[in-house]
Amino acid sequence: MDLFDMKMPDQLIVWGNPLINGAWISIILVTLGIVFVLTKYKKWRWLWDEWLTTVDHKKIGIMYIVSALLMLFRGGVDALLMRIQLALPNLEFLDAQHYNEIFTTHGTVMIIFMAMPFLIGLMNVAVPLQIGARDVAFPTLNAISFWLFFAGALLFNLSFVIGGSPDAGWTNYVPLAGEELTPGIGINYYLWGLQISGIGTLATGINFLVTILKMRAPGMTLMRMPMFTWSTLITSVIIVFAFPVLTVALALLTFDRLLGAHFFTIDGGGMPMMWANLFWIWGHPEVYIVILPAFGIFSEVISTFARKRLFGYSAMVVSIVAISALSFLVWVHHFFTMGNGPWINSVFSITTMAIAIPTGVKVFNWLFTMYKGRIEFTTPMLWSLAFIPNFIIGGVTGVMLASAPADYQYHNSYFLISHFHYVLIGGTVFGCLAGLYYWWPKMFGFKINERISKWAFWVFVIGFNMTFIPMYLVGLKGMPRRIYTYREGLGWTGLNFIETVGTFVMGAGFVLLVWAIIYSIRHAKRDYESDPWNGRTLEWAIASPPPHYNFARVPRITGQDPLWRAKKKGETIFEEKTPLKPIHMPNHTGIPAVMAGFWFVAGFGFVFEWIPVGLAGILGVLLCMMWRSLTDYHDHHEVPVTELRDAAAEEIKNAGGRSARGVVNDG
């Protein structure tokens, strides 16, 4: 390998396919549009000061969520393209190569760049508020996490227009993904996009673990924490123990491809199965990283809108912990058919089925929480209610798949595809949307229009079932995943056609959702209500949107659902008699965004195997870290008491003179 050989790939700028040409044109137009608007309204300064340099967990959360919604759109378009191609037999809308690229990017984008950032965004918005903290433990690191995710996502999403997409599936199995069978740079995009954003995710895990363990308000013992905070804590533990394995797996494959190492090649003594094992030792815990926070959201929403405290709180906690432990013991069920032998398959069948037990406990707890509750059918509650039956369909078919002998029939068929879409959409996506609706008024001070949202909900859920129920059936009829077309006369045509129609109905649901958001941004009344849902937890005790320091006074917690208890007793959870004190808050900093920029350069260089560019990027990253080390001595500022007092007055004004709990009556 010549260090300075900057060879060009076959096609640096991908051009020719009408779909990709269209994407190019829209990318350029959208970019120009954004630049134009920012320049015309003189918003560059605002963008830099308020967003790009922010270390405020609430703003970082909002940036995560906006990015995740964009990725949901991108992954959704991929899905529509695949469904158009498969609507009828022998179509030639996409060729085989293009189809391979699209199912690869669909899966990767949806898991890594949509589901995780969406949930991490909601954690950022809600968790510090729920525990009565003024920020996360390491605010600058939190910004670095976001910008690394952003750099990784940007890199990965460029692949289809610059240099070519990865095309070995989101699981990127070798030997297919090795240098020999897939030369070129597509797979490198996968490796570096995931590597960069994965480092950010690891940092998020550490950050939230420390935040939740060390920064809870006085009186908030572990067993008084809201369930979303609990699920975030356990998710953070899983991240800390799972993500380093992904880091290693990606690095080893990078060395195979870049330096000619022999980890996964048959020649040289490597083992392709090593990839499958490493990938799924990360990959299965990853499944729980994206479902446990959703479970937490459902717990909050169901308890709030059933007006009852969560049934079986400690059983819920024990279940999450049990699931997190089991999540590391089931990875082999992803490759029962790859020759593990009956003993190993049996063990992993049993551990897999065991996960159904704590999950079942949770389902019953949600049902009992609603039992005899006064249920209010708001949009977040609708998503939570829809979650239960849909997730059970996904869960029960999961237990079917867990049976190793039966899996020899189901595996790699559309039955499996439908199973994981039922748990990932019915669980994770419904959870993200429930959380988005639930915390939206906290983020922005107004609710999303309920009428349009309910339309969006019904259209989406009907489309979802219309897509995936036929998919189970066509899977049982033997249709394998990852084929770009099929013959007539196999009995698959009708079902496939219904799936495609269903996907478009889901797409319409997404459009309605976006419309509901846009409509509400333009028309919804800004009532800035601190507690619009009659909530139970601390985030509803402060202004909407909260001041940047969250809590003018640190709350005192005497039990679960602290706000609910205080409302019942007519008390306040803030000690209003004690005088306000100045608050230490972290300064804004541009280092995270700049550092992620260097990571992007490094990633781009290594993707194209332009080593000098890659090393220059790494050098930039190191310089940023050194700069930070030398200059972090004065990275905090004080919020003066006068500002706290003004904010309190403002909140009382917004609340129409009503007592805005906790910030009034400055002594």
Place this chain on the structure above:
Amino acid sequence: MAELDQKVNLPDFPEYQTEDGRLKIFGFWVFLAAEVVLFSTLFATYLVFKDQTAGGPTAKDLFEVKEFMAETLILLTSSFTCGLATLKMRLGQKKGVLMWMGLTLLLGLGFMVMEIGEFIKYVGEGATIGTSAFLSAFYVLLSTHGVHVSLGILWVSLLLIQVVKRGLTPITSRKLFIAGLYWHFLDVVWIFVFTAVYLTGLVS
């Protein structure tokens, strides 16, 4: 007495004095837990591949007791000197910190020189990362450790500049303490390298 005078404003356990310091130390322990997982994965990979030599040189052909013993002793000594530097930091003795930490850096540098020399020698004998799965796993495990040590050298040098400029404060003490945790951790990893790679390689 001069040494005692320097101590005036520094409390006991200066690294734990600020809320921020306590959070960062705890956070770094969590980071080290993630590092344990990272190195465990690399060790597991190495153990899977250690006999997959594909006709190339084996561990027995390559490893020399004198070399890896010297590397081990140098690195273990550096952990000791690093510990002494932490003690001096707690006593508020800036000079002692600079001396022992400086010595730690020199030992770390010596270790890196030896390790790179070892790699160059192996490559000269035709044992490259592309020779066999065994060597791929060997080089990646050892280089991951080596890159960590090199970053540690860079990091500690940067901290010593800050200590010279700002003296021992709760903040510089916290930074030194965390870098110390990192340095000791790398030593622990090396003990596993010594056992799982070198000793096992010689007897198998």
